Structure formats: structure tokens, C-alpha cells
Amino acid sequence: MCTMIAQQVSINGSGKAGEGWFRLDTASVSYDHPFDMPLEYTLNLDFTKQAGNPGARVAVELDAASARKLVEVIQEVMKIAEDGGFVS
């Protein structure tokens, strides 16, 4: 988009959208104009299956504070899970 601040990473997971659950293989992370949030810029997460049609997408648009909070919480949860021996 306008900022071109975007990165992609391969992932392994499942996501749910209008068509139900499907396997995810790619996450795109960008900081650019949102489609829906009433802000000029947001942190955008697109979880997709690259071989699927463009509609195979789980989309999230977050304001900057929410994005930072989410990263922290994910790290905290993963640490608790690792410390508890749940992550191999």
C-alpha cells in the first residue's frame, strides 16, 4: 500500500472465515491503510492459504496500541506454556 511496510512469514495453522475452517500457510503483517477500521493506518494481519482463492483469508486490523499489547500477551502465554512443558 502506501507505506509498503509489509512482511510475509510461512506458518502452519488453521483459520476460520466465511467458508468455514481451512489450513493456513502464510501470515502477512503490514502497517498501512486499513480496509475497515476508521483510522489512517493500522497493523494488519492477513492469515491466508496461498494456493487458495483470495477469499481464503482471515483478516485483522488493529490500532498500534492493540498490536503491541497483543504481541506482549502472545509472548507471555507462550512462555507460560513453555515453562509448563506444554510446548515440545
Next chain:
Amino acid sequence: MYTTDQYEGMLAETVVLPGYHADLINAYFARPLGQGPFPGMVLIHHLPGWDEWYRETARKFAAHGFVTLCPNLYFRDGHGTPEDVAARVRGAGSVSDEQVLGDIGAALEMVLASPYVNGKVGLFGTCSGGRHAYLCACRIPGFSAAVDCWGGRVVMTPQELTPKQPVAPVDYTADLSCPVLGIFGNDDQSPTPEQVDQLEEALKRHGKSYEFHRYDGAGHGFFYHNRPNYCQEQAVDGWNKVFAFLDKTLKGA
């Protein structure tokens, strides 16, 4: 200017054209009814996609007397809602400048070949489409006017260059072959007022014909009536500037 005693009619539909590498892509086409001759316009959509705002805008140009073609630059990335397709392109780092040049050059040829066109064709683009409009006005001979609305990354640092965007459009300014209208918001972060200054300096240095309008109280995308950044007063004045510029350059008014 429209008056209430005038006949008005238009044709608007999806068409197909051979774009870059002769790939068949679709495009939205809107034109006034009648023999003309009418001036032409090529619209370059923004990175949020080949969306409803651009189809509306194509019809707006047709209502103002322009034969208008808006190619789908994301045709090769699959089909779905404009948002889903645009999100895929965003994740892939956009489309290449080379591909855009091929698609827009083909659109110019198609409009020029229309029997009801007067031989003059302009360019209009917003956001990334504003950047592409400036790039195409420099790299494709044959356009008679270009409108760059808040095109970000026309001025780029070396660190911002990518394989898909290997040259900053401002660096092609010496090759600019038509007058340019620039519409910018002074609160925009891409382009910043300082980047607009740099673009203006390049146009002056190369002796190019240009007209810039910079609006206080407006940021990025202030024409978009479906987004919170819409600014009514600035947008109305900006649209008036757009059509005055195109009437002068393409209709000879």
C-alpha cells in the same frame, strides 16, 4: 458545466484488454453516449484495490465528458472481493512498476483507438495510483495530462527501492511529457509536505508544466467519502481543480 437542459447518458461496463505481455486483464469502462469526439482518461486504482470507489469515479469522469478506462492491475492475483485481492497484493509487496507500465500503456492505446476520442488522453490516480500516474506520465509517451492525487513514494530514499519499484518516479522527471496536476494534504505522512517540496523542486529544475494544490486540514486520501479521512470542503475544491485542469488540457477550454 452541466445545465438542466442537457441530455446526459453513459455506457459503463466491464471490458477486457491485452495488458502487459499481452495478458488479458479486465477493466472498467465508462463513456458518455454520443459520437463525441470526447477526451479520454485512464484511471489507475489505489492499492486498496480495483474497488467500488474507482468504478464510481470512472462514472464520474464519464459524466463530465471523458471516455474513461480503469484497468484492474490486480487481475493476475486472482478474483474475490476487491479487499481480499488487494490484501494478497499487499502481502506480496505490491505489483511491479514494469507490469503497471505495460497495463497502462495498453489502456492508453485502447482509449486512443476508440472512434469517439479526440486524440487527447489524461491520467488520474490516487494513493499508489497517484505514484503510478506520475511514473506513467514520465515513462509512456502519448498522455496529454496527468493528475497525481497524494501519490506516496514518488520521492523515495535508496533504502525504499525494491526489485518491484527499482527507481523513484521523481528520478524520471526529465522525461515527463505532459502537464501535471498535484493534489496533496498538508497533514499527509506519505507524501509528506517535504516530499511534495522535493517533487516540486524537480519539476521546476526540469522546466515542466505543473500545478500543485496543497490543502490545510487534510491528510491522506481526503477525497474518499467512504473513509474517515474525507474532508468535504477540501475534496469539493480538489475535484473542481481536477476538472478545471482536465478541461484546459484535454478539451482545450
